[in-house]
Amino acid sequence: MASSTISGPGSGYDTQAIVKALVGAEQAPKQAQITNEQKKATVQLSAVGSVKTALEAYQAAITKLNNASAFNGLAATSSEEKNAKVTLTDGASSGKYRLEIANLATASKVTTAVNAEGASGKANSTDEDQTLTINQSGKSYDVVIPGGATLQQVRESINTQLSSQGISANVLSDSNGARLVLTSTTMGEGTDITLSGDSQLAVGYDKGKAPTNAKYSIDGIEMSSNSNKITSAISGVTLDLLDTVDITKPTTITVASNTDTLKTSVQSFVSAYNTLMTAINTQTKVTATGDASTTTAGALTGDASMRQLVNSLRSELVNGSGAGTMTSLAQMGITTDQKTGLLSLDDKTWDKAVVKGAGDIAKLFTGDTGLITRMNKATSSYVGTTGTLATRATDLNNKLTDLNKETDDLTRRMDALQKSLTAKYTAMDTMIAQINASSSSILTTLNSLNNPKSN
Secondary structure, eight states: OOOSSSOOTTTOSOHHHHHHHHHHHHHHHHHHHHHHHHHHHHHHHHHHHHHHHHHHHHHHHHHHHOSHHHHSOEEEEESOTTTEEEEEOTTOOOEEEEEEEEEOOOEEEEEOOOBTTOTTSBSOOSSSOEEEEEEETTEEEEEEEOTTOBHHHHHHHHHHHHGGGTEEEEEEEETTEEEEEEEEEEESTTOOEEEESSOGGGSSOBOOSOOOOEEEEETTEEEEESSSEEEEEETTEEEEEOSOOOTTSOEEEEEEEOHHHHHHHHHHHHHHHHHHHHHHHHHHOEEOOSOTTTOEEOTTTTOHHHHHHHHHHHHHHHOOOOOTTOOSSGGGTEEEOTTTOOEEEOHHHHHHHHHHHHHHHHHHHSSTTSHHHHHHHHHGGGSSTTSHHHHHHHHHHHHHHHHHHHHHHHHHHHHHHHHHHHHHHHHHHHHHHHHHHHHHHHHHHHHHHHSOOOO
16 A cells, blocks of 8 residues: 555655665664774773773882882881971881980061051052062072052062062061061071062061071980971981970980881782782673673773783782892782782781791882882883873774764765665656556547447
């Protein structure tokens, strides 16, 4: 039967439906192939991005551990943290020290004369620009003060221009008025701030107390510092002086062996490695169900670059370069799961190993030939903007771009095909209509001949 919607006038068939079906049959398999390729490339792109992110996080995590303070098995304490705090750096060794603090390092602070009009009072009462020159430690900084500028405006100008030089300004106000106060983050003797120039702020200012060095002693040896952060007095130890110490109650600084610190660092390495391997496993594993039709593979299953990356990581794990009693991870209780590739730390083996050679454990992980350095070198070609994973991501993005172009090209071809078929079927239907019209005319003529009218 003819279509009840749109039918050809000659044939009675729905020619538009026929054209649509023919175009669809031509387009569907090709579009399905493109769509599958797009889906595959998108999934792989996401997987590569996940591995790249995990690898960069791994490198960042282990790099933080690549120093003696992380693996030296030492801990530092201060008996009076309100007076002094202590942290460890490279080169620290066990010891106990008596710290006495006579006075702290101070910074210069100068105050301009009181302006009775307050913070909004004019710092430059003339109509001409003035220059305030701030001098410290042999350096001079000129601050231009426009005519009519207020103390508040001068403060903002100084802070904007000189904050990077460690010089800052503020306005203090009371019932007498306001004054500009200049301070510095630079401490110690000889760092006095002085004011000069043709600015009225440089007249009659209060120089305040002269800056001083920190005076302290370690085990009775008197020392001096132009800062309250002491980094060179004790090798590998940083002292933050916070307050003076009563000579009858000195602060005791203790640097002692602490195997908990060492174990925490080793466990941090294990955790960072396992996080990376888990990310790789997620993208490369095959989930077997016992039925080939439902077994699924990861986005990067069988990927050559993933195999090379995993092999590089595992190679460094077994490539011992330690010294003394520790030459391998297995000796300290770190083993690899043969199925997952993840590491685990056995507490019993660790406890025995740390007694024998805590220092040797540190050497296995740190230094120019240590495991952490080797791991970073082994994986360096995979990260960065030109690394293997970034290049792979670029290739996949380019592939997606090409597939989008293929979709556009296919759409254009199908549009052209639809127009062509529509034209052909329209012409065919028109021809049938003409034939039907001619046939009807002939039949009418024949019928009239067979049935002549009587006179």
